[in-house]
Amino acid sequence: MALPPQLRPLIGTWRGTGSGHYPTIDAFSYSEELVFSDVAKPFLVYQQRTWSPEGKPMHMETGFLRSPTATTVEFVLAQPTGHAELAEGTLSAVEGGLFLDLRSPQLLVSTSAKTVEATARTYRITDDRLSVDFSMAAVGVVMTHHLHSDLVKAED
Numbered sequence: 683m684a685l686p687p688q689l690r691p692l693i694g695t696w697r698g699t700g701s702g703h704y705p706t707i708d709a710f711s712y713s714e715e716l717v718f719s720d721v722a723k724p725f726l727v728y729q730q731r732t733w734s735p736e737g738k739p740m741h742m743e744t745g746f747l748r749s750p751t752a753t754t755v756e757f758v759l760a761q762p763t764g765h766a767e768l769a770e771g772t773l774s775a776v777e778g779g780l781f782l783d784l785r786s787p788q789l790l791v792s793t794s795a796k797t798v799e800a801t802a803r804t805y806r807i808t809d810d811r812l813s814v815d816f817s818m819a820a821v822g823v824v825m826t827h828h829l830h831s832d833l834v835k836a837e838d
């Protein structure tokens with residue numbers, strides 16, 4: 683089976699910068715690279731890496747993005763921090779692009795990882811720009827914004 687056509691706008695390498703905060707930590711900023719790869723299967727392979735402003739590696743994650751119907755998406759994600767997310771949600775066409783709205787109402791969390799109870803993610807593509815938002819209910823805090831980044835398509 684080939685890639686569902688509604689996922690095509692995501693394909694490529696996206697680069698940019700982001701900032702993060704949470705009530706329990708100091709605010710921070712980072713640079714980010716997201717790669718969505720078409721591997722001639724009905725899903726995209728996803729790899730994300732981030733770096734501090736000094737160039738030190740920060741968070742990274744990897745996964746698979748599926749779109750079983752024209753308006754739904756499923757994101758299977760693994761994080762080296764000991765968290766695994768299965769986020770599900772909607773995909774909709776917007777002026778000049780695409781909007782993905784995903785929620786993971788529960789996560790698998792390893793014994794040594796910090797508690798993360800639920801996550802919410804959005805990905806908005808407008809022409810060659812991608813903006814990402816991430817919220818989480820974690821470490822005893824209700825669902826609260828953690829990250830925002832603005833990326834530009836660097837390569838197809």
Ligand code: HEM
Binds near residue numbers: 765821829
């Ligand atoms: C762009 C990706 C991300 C970056 C750059 C990032 C960065 C950070 C930083 C710098 C901290 C503070 C660490 C400290 O003070 O020790 C933090 C804390 C945290 N992050 Fe993220 N993070 C990212 C994604 C995520 C994701 C995807 C999750 C959950 C699935 C997550 C969950 C947490 C948790 C649970 C904490 C600990 C909060 C606490 O100790 O009070 N982060 N993150």
